[in-house]
Amino acid sequence: MTRAHREDIMLDLTGKVAFITGAGSAGEGWGNGKAIAVLMARQGAKVFGVDLSGEALEATSAVMAKEGHKNWATKVCNMTDSGQVKAAVDDCREKFGRIDILVNNVGGSAPGDPVSMSEEAWDNQMELNLKTAFMGCKHVLPVMEQQFAAEGTGGAIINMASVACLSAAVGGRVHVAYAASKAGVVAFTRSTAIAYVKKGIRVNVVIPGTMHTPLVENRLIKQLNVKDPEAFIAKRHASIPIGRMGDAWDIANAVVYLASDEAGYITATQLVVDGGLTAAR
Numbered sequence: 637m638t639r640a641h642r643e644d645i646m647l648d649l650t651g652k653v654a655f656i657t658g659a660g661s662a663g664e665g666w667g668n669g670k671a672i673a674v675l676m677a678r679q680g681a682k683v684f685g686v687d688l689s690g691e692a693l694e695a696t697s698a699v700m701a702k703e704g705h706k707n708w709a710t711k712v713c714n715m716t717d718s719g720q721v722k723a724a725v726d727d728c729r730e731k732f733g734r735i736d737i738l739v740n741n742v743g744g745s746a747p748g749d750p751v752s753m754s755e756e757a758w759d760n761q762m763e764l765n766l767k768t769a770f771m772g773c774k775h776v777l778p779v780m781e782q783q784f785a786a787e788g789t790g791g792a793i794i795n796m797a798s799v800a801c802l803s804a805a806v807g808g809r810v811h812v813a814y815a816a817s818k819a820g821v822v823a824f825t826r827s828t829a830i831a832y833v834k835k836g837i838r839v840n841v842v843i844p845g846t847m848h849t850p851l852v853e854n855r856l857i858k859q860l861n862v863k864d865p866e867a868f869i870a871k872r873h874a875s876i877p878i879g880r881m882g883d884a885w886d887i888a889n890a891v892v893y894l895a896s897d898e899a900g901y902i903t904a905t906q907l908v909v910d911g912g913l914t915a916a917r
Contacts, residue, residue, distance in 0.1 A: 660692020845910025
């Protein structure tokens with residue numbers, strides 16, 4: 637049967653093992669990592685989720701249990717620590733035998749320009765947003781290489797950037813370290829993709845726009861000392877050409893597509909998920 641006449645299920649991840657970083661959520665509701673983990677499980681993948689917060693992982697585990705996903709395992713892990721990342725990768729292989737999908741989803745922003753931002757804050761942003769993607773790839777790529785050598789199947793890696801690397805400011809604030817680190821993720825993705833293109837490994841990057849996830853209520857509103865949260869959120873919705881902020885499911889759907897066999901000819905590519913925001917600017 638040719639690919640033009642496939643009768644199997646689209647975006648089917650059955651038999652694949654996904655290693656997802658930042659698989660918890662910053663509060664009640666659906667964060668990107670939590671949605672990605674659950675959606676991949678729904679599509680048939682075995683999912684190994686890591687997060688710095690055990691409590692955040694427990695929230696994702698509760699959803700997995702409620703939906704009956706038994707092929708789900710977790711580990712608390714600091715993705716900036718090479719030893720911890722290697723241990724988590726080893727645990728995933730021991731549990732599920734392989735890794736077919738890596739989603740590097742750890743990150744966070746801190747505002748500031750080169751003068752106002754401390755050197756410590758700059759270094760922390762580079763570690764949180766860029767080093768974590770490096771560490772995930774460093775320890776998972778050899779696994780995928782071995783699988784390609786043995787079976788002819790490599791894997792798919794999806795990194796997470798931000799429209800902050802495409803625009804001068806986000807929400808009227810300057811984030812020089814966040815923008816620089818996420819631009820680094822894009823460059824890192826493209827370079828890694830070409831380095832491993834002959835080894836059956838695809839590497840792509842998702843670039844989210846203005847999103848409405850638990851981070852808005854749990855971090856951003858407090859960080860900005862917002863007095864009227866409802867008006868603040870309504871303004872954010874209105875600023876997007878499509879008429880609303882994105883949510884975690886918009887990101888999860890993009891990630892699952894790039895991880896699937898349907899995206900088998902796509903590598904070194906940026907998928908912008910922003911409701912037209914950057915184009916309108």
